[in-house]
Amino acid sequence: MADGSANMETMAEGSGGVAAERLRSFIERVERLEEDKAAIMEDIKEVFAEAKGEGYDVKILRQVIRIRKMDRAERQEQEAILDLYLSALGE
Template sequence: MTKPTSIAPDVIRSFIERIERQEEEKKALSEDIKDIFAEAKSSGFDVKVLREIIKMRKMEEHERQEKEALIDLYAHALGMSRG
């Protein structure tokens, strides 16, 4: 990698400040999500199950079906009935 001969401080500062703002927004969003999970838990919902459903909703249908089939297969192999 070659060493730059000159550095534009304004450009670097702009990148850094933009990244810092995004990091602040990301932290705020993360805290908001945490609050929503706490609210759901206080309403009697199982947060682990909610997280799993969120993960599953991000999957394509065929991926979800494959995962569920594998879970059924492994559970059956262990003598566990999944209804």
């Protein structure tokens, strides 16, 4: 119990203790990754804009990307269910 309370005291002090530095390290890493993520999202947006400029349907491109991420069996199951529903509706 003494070890746990000592760690809590170090964190509570926040005066440059090991726990405070470790916490700062985690926060700064996440902040850098968030910046990277924003940059990547902007790059993706630009690629879709370029594709749209060349006449591609961005909505369909996004759907193709989503489908390609799926496991083959999962995709086949979803397609079968979709066909069943459409058939039930007379489509």
